[in-house]
Structures are given as structure tokens and as C-alpha cells.
Amino acid sequence: MTVKKRKSAEVRRHDIIEAAMEIIRHEGVARLTTRSLSKAVGIAQPTLFLHFGNKSHVLLALVDTIQERLQQEMAGLGLAQMTPLERLKVVIRAHLNFIQRQPGIPRLLFSEELQSGDPLFRDRMNELVSFFLNFIAGLISAAQAHGEIRPDIVPQQNACILIAAVQGLAFRWVLSDQRFELTEQADAVIVTLIEGWAPRPGS
Structure with missing residues (x-):
């Protein structure tokens, strides 16, 4: 008789988080319940x-996982070898690719749960957005110091506009049932916004 090996707590938590993301991807945050999640994982x-006290704890763990994966994605881009402006363009392309590979992320961002639901989830998601906002603002500031972006561009403000453009594309992508390639929209964002920040001739 073969004895089935029990999974470690770390592996089980990973399975639960992955299952939660799949439920959100296909059915939305509202359909994520402890019942649907336990059924999906087979426990x-x-x-x-034992692993997550309630749905709120699952959502918090999801945001932690997204941030961890996003940081790993950024760390693997080889940004140190590029000029600041090149870094900014590469990051936008990589971010859209990151969202396309994990379609549950836009559903989290635009969920009712985030808008008027769990305050702990809302605060944690706001921390994630702020983290990425500051990261983009830092790239804009570095490009300004390098003479690649005009000095009148306000880094924090324009980083917010850039992220809003990306989120708007992600929202349209979700509404269209992913009928277009999200990553193909990167050049439109770059041309419309980032290249519009370039120093003007004679300035």
C-alpha cells in the first residue's frame, strides 16, 4: 500500500494561493470563498x-505574492546595464507582460472587494501600488538627471498618469475577454507618454 506523502505547510500555502488566483482569473473575486477555494485545492x-484564517488573509497573501513576483521580474531585467530612459521603457513593457501572464491581477484591482470591501485588503493593495508608483517615479527622476526627460515633468505626478494608462489598458483587456495582446499596447503608451516627456529642441 502506497502512503501518500503529506505536503509541507509552505507547499500547501503555495497551492492555495495559486488556486485563489485561478478562481479570481476565471470567476472574479466575488466567487472566491473558503468553500470554493478548499474544493479547488482538494482539502x-x-x-x-489552518493556513489562512479567512478570505481576507488569502487576499493579503495574494498581494504579497504579486509584489514578490513583480520585484523578481524587475530584478531580472538587467536594468543596471541601461540608460534611465531605456529602463523606464523596458519596465513598462515588462509590466504589461507581467499582467498578461497573470490575468487575475486586473480583476483584483477592479474588484468590489477592493473598492468598498475589506479595508485590510485595500490598504495592502494601496501599499503595492505605492511601491510601484515610487519605483516608476524614481526611474523618471533618474532620466531627468541624465537629461533624457524634461525638468518640468513632475516624477510622482507623471508616474501616476503612466500607471493609470497601464491600468486602463488592463481594464479594457479584461472587459474584452482578453481579445487583444496586452503587451502589444506598450509602444502606444511609450510613444504617447514617455516620448512626450523628451527635452524640447532649443530648451
């Missing part, structure tokens, strides 16, 4: 509660 609800 009893009491076992799920």
Missing part, C-alpha cells in the same frame, strides 16, 4: 483555515 475547509 477540507478546516485544513484551509
Whole structure:
């Protein structure tokens, strides 16, 4: 008789987070419940509660995982070898690619749960957005210091506009049921916004 090896707590948590992202990807945050999640993972609800006390804890862990993966993505781009402006363009392309590979992210961002639901989830998601906003603002500032972006561009403000453009594309992508390649929109964002920040002749 073969004895089935019990998964470690770390592996089980990983399985739960991946299953949660898949439920959100296909059905939305509203359909993510402890019942649907335990069924998707193939465990009893009491076992799920051993790893995550409730749905709120699952959502918080999801945001932590997204930030960890985003940081890993950025670290693997080889940004140190590029000029600041090249870094900014590469990051935007990589970010759209990151969202396209994980379609559950836009559903999290535009969920009712985030807008008027769990305050802990909202605060944690705001931390993630702020982290990325500051990262983009830092790239804009570095490009200004390098003479690649005009000095009158306000880094924080324009980083916010840039992220809003990316989120708007992601929202349209979700509404269209992913009928276009999100990554193909990167050049439109870059031409419309980033290249519009270039120093003007004679300035």
C-alpha cells in the first residue's frame, strides 16, 4: 500500500494561493470563498483555515505574492546595464507582460472587494501600488538627471498618469475577454507618454 506523502505547510500555502488566483482569473473575486477555494485545492475547509484564517488573509497573501513576483521580474531585467530612459521603457513593457501572464491581477484591482470591501485588503493593495508608483517615479527622476526627460515633468505626478494608462489598458483587456495582446499596447503608451516627456529642441 502506497502512503501518500503529506505536503509541507509552505507547499500547501503555495497551492492555495495559486488556486485563489485561478478562481479570481476565471470567476472574479466575488466567487472566491473558503468553500470554493478548499474544493479547488482538494482539502477540507478546516485544513484551509489552518493556513489562512479567512478570505481576507488569502487576499493579503495574494498581494504579497504579486509584489514578490513583480520585484523578481524587475530584478531580472538587467536594468543596471541601461540608460534611465531605456529602463523606464523596458519596465513598462515588462509590466504589461507581467499582467498578461497573470490575468487575475486586473480583476483584483477592479474588484468590489477592493473598492468598498475589506479595508485590510485595500490598504495592502494601496501599499503595492505605492511601491510601484515610487519605483516608476524614481526611474523618471533618474532620466531627468541624465537629461533624457524634461525638468518640468513632475516624477510622482507623471508616474501616476503612466500607471493609470497601464491600468486602463488592463481594464479594457479584461472587459474584452482578453481579445487583444496586452503587451502589444506598450509602444502606444511609450510613444504617447514617455516620448512626450523628451527635452524640447532649443530648451
